[in-house]
Amino acid sequence: MKNKKKVYTLGPKGSFHHLACVEYLGGQQEIEFCESFAGVFEAVRAGHLGWIALYNSLAGVVENHETEIEKNFTLLDEMDYEVKLCICAAPKTKLKELTKLYSHEKAFGESKRFTSEKLPKVEFIKCPSTSHAAQKVAQEKEENSAAICHAETAKFYGLEILANIPNKRKNETSFGLFAG
Template identity: 30%
Template sequence: MKRIAIQGEIGSFHDIAAHQYFEGEQLQLICCNTFEQVYESMRQDPTVIGMAAIENTIAGSLLHNYELLRDSGTTVVGEHKLHITHCICCLPEDDWDTISEVHSHPVALMQTRHYLEHHPNLRIVEGDDTAGSAKMIAEGHHKGWAAICHAEAAKLYGLKVLENGIEDNKHNYTRFLVCSAPQKADMLRPLVESNKASIVFSLPHEEGSLSAVLAILSFYKINLTKIQSLPIIGKEWEYLFYVDVTYNDLTRYRQAVDAIIPLTRDLKILGEYRAI
């Protein structure tokens, strides 16, 4: 039995993603209100595995989760991509003419922005979670409130789906990272089978410093699949770089990392895992 810490309730996208990633395995979910609590659960019990969204094709990267991951001391052991669909739902006795506000996670609200613009009378209220908003409405029996969540969560909590598939863009995918304590990582993914790594480093603001790093990765035939510069908190307009790379040869990849270390500051390997 694996114990998985997720952000969100039963029925949340993290729940769905965890069950897809660990298909066929018995899971015990630790449902957390915040991503901070996901990493806190792992700190308190190193046998707990964490699963956290890291980017979405519409909303972009979840910057705060990058920061939590970097500070957590955990290692990325896998990734999962999930197709995201949203519905709007309410108590069975409510309907379009009786609802006055809509609750959901900020990212879900952003992903249904155009849809919600057609319903300007609905007050938009941020919640911790998509499925949690559905649960809160069902359990608190909040008349006049709607939630935005996956249709599975609406069903689970006995809510009426007013409309399904309300996401603005149908090409809506979220990428999740699976993390564990470093000493547990090799049990979860044999390192020799890894072909992708997530790395973070900072660079001095000198002409061509990023170019040199990427040139070396290219010389070693390491493929870059993502780059994200982030402001360093407390140092305005200096940037951290979050980079994802893929490789066929683990040794060659390790040599490439060794080769860029002298040109970077504070390089940290967030994890090596199997690309999907």
């Protein structure tokens, strides 16, 4: 992309929004993070570009933003990004010893078969995103705790991958780049 405007997306660093945006842009743009979709829309109204998830092949519409985008913005392009989940934790943590698992509720749903089989007694603790979960596990270094997130997210926070969660069906999220 030749346009050097900042691109605003949901964070923190390592979120699926961030990872997909980096892949789409090829690292050529400056990426800023917002805590909400409303924050992304506000940045686009101020003249920047926005990048948000539109649709997931397993969960359906991510948030109902189509009307807002069609009415107030121009959708410039879309890209599908494969969702791959893993369980990650601080170094030396063992999968079979986990007692707490942090993640976004959609990630819990997408990994239910795996976690009920491998971790039937683990406590599930909801976070705003999978990247927030990884960040929390990395910062708190709580014994026997882990996060469900993307493998690249685990790397951002110095976590080790304990298990990859297999997808039974193709799991992709469609992201959109839009402007004011």
